Amino acid sequence: xxxxxxxxxxxxxxxxxxxxxxxxxxxxxxxxxxxxxxxxxxxxxxxxxxxxxxxxxxxxxxxxxxxxxxxxxxxxxxxxxxxxxxxxxxxxxxxxxxxxxxxxxxxxxxxxxxxxxxxxxxxxxxxxxxxxxxxxxxxxxxxxxxxxxxxxxxxxxxxxxxxxxxxxxxxxxxxxxxxxxxxxxxxxxxxxxxxxxxxxxxxxxxxxxxxxxxxxxxxxxxxxxxxxxxxxxxxxxxxxxxxxxxxxxxxxxxxxxxxxxxxxxxxxxxxxxxxxxxxxxxxxxxxxxxxxxxxxxxxxxxxxxxxxxxxxxxxxxxxxxx
Amino acid sequence: xxxxxxxxxxxxxxxxxxxxxxxxxxxxxxxxxxxxxxxxxxxxxxxxxxxxxxxxxxxxxxxxxxxxxxxxxxxxxxxxxxxxxxxxxxxxxxxxxxxxxxxxxxxxxxxxxxxxxxxxxxxxxxxxxxxxxxxxxxxxxxxxxxxxxxxxxxxxxxxxxxxxxxxxxxxxxxxxxxxxxxxxxxxxxxxxxxxxxxxxxxxxxxxxxxxxxxxxxxxxxxxxxxxxxxxxxxxxxxxxxxxxxxxxxxxxxxxxxxxxxxxxxxxxxxxxxxxxxxxxxxxxxxxxxxxxxxxxxxxxxxxxxxxxxxxxxxxxxxxxxxxxxxxxxxxxxxxxxxxxxxxxxxxxxxxxxxxxxxxxxxxxxxxxxxxxxxxxxxxxxxxxxxxxxxxxxxxxxxx
Numbered sequence: 090x091x092x093x094x095x096x097x098x099x100x101x102x103x104x105x106x107x108x109x110x111x112x113x114x115x116x117x118x119x120x121x122x123x124x125x126x127x128x129x130x131x132x133x134x135x136x137x138x139x140x141x142x143x144x145x146x147x148x149x150x151x152x153x154x155x156x157x158x159x160x161x162x163x164x165x166x167x168x169x170x171x172x173x174x175x176x177x178x179x180x181x182x183x184x185x186x187x188x189x190x191x192x193x194x195x196x197x198x199x200x201x202x203x204x205x206x207x208x209x210x211x212x213x214x215x216x217x218x219x220x221x222x223x224x225x226x227x228x229x230x231x232x233x234x235x236x237x238x239x240x241x242x243x244x245x246x247x248x249x250x251x252x253x254x255x256x257x258x259x260x261x262x263x264x265x266x267x268x269x270x271x272x273x274x275x276x277x278x279x280x281x282x283x284x285x286x287x288x289x290x291x292x293x294x295x296x297x298x299x300x301x302x303x304x305x306x307x308x309x310x311x312x313x314x315x316x317x318x319x320x321x322x323x324x325x326x327x328x329x330x331x332x333x334x335x336x337x338x339x340x341x342x343x344x345x346x347x348x349x350x351x352x353x354x355x356x357x358x359x360x361x362x363x364x365x366x367x368x369x370x371x372x373x374x375x376x377x378x379x380x381x382x383x384x385x386x387x388x389x390x391x392x393x394x395x396x397x398x399x400x401x402x403x404x405x406x407x408x409x410x411x
Numbered sequence: 412x413x414x415x416x417x418x419x420x421x422x423x424x425x426x427x428x429x430x431x432x433x434x435x436x437x438x439x440x441x442x443x444x445x446x447x448x449x450x451x452x453x454x455x456x457x458x459x460x461x462x463x464x465x466x467x468x469x470x471x472x473x474x475x476x477x478x479x480x481x482x483x484x485x486x487x488x489x490x491x492x493x494x495x496x497x498x499x500x501x502x503x504x505x506x507x508x509x510x511x512x513x514x515x516x517x518x519x520x521x522x523x524x525x526x527x528x529x530x531x532x533x534x535x536x537x538x539x540x541x542x543x544x545x546x547x548x549x550x551x552x553x554x555x556x557x558x559x560x561x562x563x564x565x566x567x568x569x570x571x572x573x574x575x576x577x578x579x580x581x582x583x584x585x586x587x588x589x590x591x592x593x594x595x596x597x598x599x600x601x602x603x604x605x606x607x608x609x610x611x612x613x614x615x616x617x618x619x620x621x622x623x624x625x626x627x628x629x630x631x632x633x634x635x636x637x638x639x640x641x642x643x644x645x646x647x648x649x650x651x652x653x654x655x656x657x658x659x660x661x662x663x664x665x666x667x668x669x670x671x672x673x674x675x676x677x678x679x680x681x682x683x684x685x686x687x688x689x690x691x692x693x694x695x696x697x698x699x700x701x702x703x704x705x706x707x708x709x710x711x712x713x714x715x716x717x718x719x720x721x722x723x724x725x726x727x728x729x730x731x732x733x734x735x736x737x738x739x740x741x742x743x744x745x746x747x748x749x750x751x752x753x754x755x756x757x758x759x760x761x762x763x764x765x766x767x768x769x770x771x772x773x774x775x776x777x778x779x780x781x782x783x784x785x786x787x788x789x790x791x792x793x794x795x796x797x798x799x800x801x802x803x804x805x806x807x808x809x810x
Contacts, residue, residue, distance in 0.1 A: 114702055117704065118702055118703065121704045122513065122704075125508055125509035126520065126523070128508075129505075129506050129509045129510070129523065129524070129527040131502055131506070132506055132674065132675070132678065133523075133526060133530055135545070135671060136530050136537075138545060138549070139537065139541060139542075139545050142544070142545060142548055142549075143541075146548070203439055206435070206436055206439045207436075207439060207440055210436035210437070210439070210440055214433055214436055215440075219440070222444065223440050223444065226443060226444050226447050227443070229447060230446075230447055232732075232795060233732075234734070234762055234787065234791075235732070235734070235735075236732070236734045236762045236765050237765070237784050237788070238450075239766070239769065240765060240769045240780055240784060241454070243769065244453070244457065244769070244781075245450075245453045271446060271450075302425050302426055302428070303433075304425075304428055304432045325536065328536050329536070332537070332541070334539065334540045334734075334735040335734045335735055338735075338766070339766065339769055359735075362540050362543075362544070362739070363540060363735060363738060363739065366738060366739045366742070367738065367742065367743055381544070382544065385544050388538065388540075388541065389537070389538075389541055392537065392538055392541075393533065393536070393537070395536075396532070396533050396536030396537075397533060399536075400529065400532050404529075
């Protein structure tokens with residue numbers, strides 16, 4: 090019988106091996122898997138935790154009997170006067186939001202064009218020599234802590250760059266905006282360069298073959314092909330600029346203003362949160378404490394939405410070329 | 412002979428445009444390099460002359476920039492960095508292994524896999540100050556589950572602290588003795604008890620009813636005598652493992668918060684390290700009968716370790732420069748009296764010190780802030796050089 094002799098052969102083979110219990114192996118495999126899933130779930134729990142925390146505590150702000158603010162006044166009133174002793178405090182977040190967007194706007198005006206041009210240059214034009222200078226420069230710039238850029242903004246940009254030009258206050262939106270722009274620049278460049286580089290060379294060669302100049306290849310073929318990647322880079326930089334804290338805490342001042350004038354101080358949402366944390370009298374369950382959560386919730390909604398959109402665009406775009 | 416081909420005007424224009432654009436690019440890139448040079452030079456000019464050994468090894472002094480220093484801040488930054496790495500690395504690498512090495516077939520797990528991957532990049536985009544708020548709620552106040560710590564009340568639940576009473580005897584000696592009940596605020600001396608004098612030798616405290624009964628002729632006994640009803644002051648002797656709940660505004664809270672901040676960076680870097688391990692290594696291990704986890708443990712993880720280390724160092728260098736979450740959790744601490752003796756102490760860190768000094772009205776601190784920035788940049792440079800060194804060796808190793 091073939092079956093029997095086969096089994097004998099197997100037995101003869103197995104006799105020489107010290108086999109581990111496969112049951113134990115299964116258990117340890119399952120254990121490890123659970124542990125790893127646990128790690129993954131932990132990162133999810135952070136996001137869920139942030140969302141639940143911010144919104145549940147913001148409810149404490151709106152339910153405060155003394156203040157009687159409804160969410161609509163909070164979102165539409167154009168005065169924010171928490172912490173001021175005179176007059177009734179008013180809680181309209183618009184000055185903080187406008188402060189954030191004033192600074193973000195200036196930062197984007199600087200970082201998006203310069204970042205994109207650097208990315209195009211690095212990916213399409215640069216000789217290895219220029220590259221060997223520019224690439225480390227951007228890497229160093231990316232590694233500089235934000236508090237250092239904040240220092241640069243108040244001690245250099247404001248007194249030596251802006252105040253000779255116009256009537257800039259000591260703390261102003263422009264200097265903070267420029268510093269945040271410098272901060273976002275390496276991010277835009279590296280993400281946009283990645284996007285440009287992942288455009289297949291066949292597209293470039295096709296365009297060159299038709300007699301296009303390098304500029305035409307870049308602007309009419311490569312950039313449109315990498316557009317989703319570039320837009321996602323812009324969105325990530327935007328979200329980074331909105332969430333930037335230390336630069337604005339140092340350079341933009343602590344007065345919430347509702348103007349378009351970049352020479353005025355402008356407190357941002359992040360700047361307000363840092364200032365509130367620093368006050369010694371911050372107690373859990375006080376109005377200042379809850380207002381911080383309400384502001385943070387608005388901030389989080391902005392950054393989270395923008396990052397998510399950028400992420401989705403990037404995922405789509407990766408599908409096209411891989 | 413007639414010319415075969417003449418360049419049309421439009422083509423000259425097109426070529427010129429290309430040249431202009433190339434020049435524009437070069438100018439813009441030059442501007443970027445110039446910005447970095449200006450940034451670094453302005454900091455070196457402001458702070459370079461204030462760097463000295465005294466500056467490195469001294470502490471912050473109010474209103475005295477000439478003699479202030481950053482020793483505590485350097486120690487604090489390093490401690491914080493180690494703490495956050497200890498909590499972020501295991502979880503981060505675990506998540507990366509889950510994402511890269513295990514492709515689950517189960518439908519629920521697959522949805523989880525996708526969700527976690529999407530979530531990582533979103534976490535990386537969350538502003539660090541929002542993590543600071545999360546840290547304040549989760550670690551400092553622990554969701555207000557415990558009564559919060561106030562200067563007058565000792566923490567609700569603590570380990571490693573010994574409470575003692577101290578008082579001054581009639582002879583002018585400071586003596587101390589163990590505190591029977593730390594929550595008793597009305598404790599008064601009524602009867603003789605065992606105590607330790609300022610030289611550290613034990614004796615029995617002599618109690619007299621009034622000041623006139625004091626043994627004035629015996630200076631030794633006078634040093635051991637107190638008037639009945641005197642109220643001693645309580646203090647705590649904290650051991651190195653001193654620990655309490657909630658964590659309060661301490662180095663542990665801020666370390667954990669920074670751990671949350673760098674977690675997405677660790678995960679992304681570890682994923683890249685795992686992706687760089689050639690698939691052939693995995694396949695060989697699986698082909699030799701290893702289970703999935705055995706292949707990961709014995710083959711993939713050792714090969715990816717240098718990559719993990721590079722990622723870890725880069726994440727830690729991010730944590731060293733991060734000021735906002737620390738400022739939120741611990742407040743703007745510039746100096747502590749005892750230094751960093753246990754995890755429940757406060758400590759200044761470099762970025763917060765720079766922030767506070769840069770905002771100080773005393774102009775001297777502006778120079779100190781610049782000097783501290785130089786120290787911080789040197790620290791970052793060292794960390795990044797180590798990372799680059801490891802990376803270059805690793806690339807050689809994997810060929």
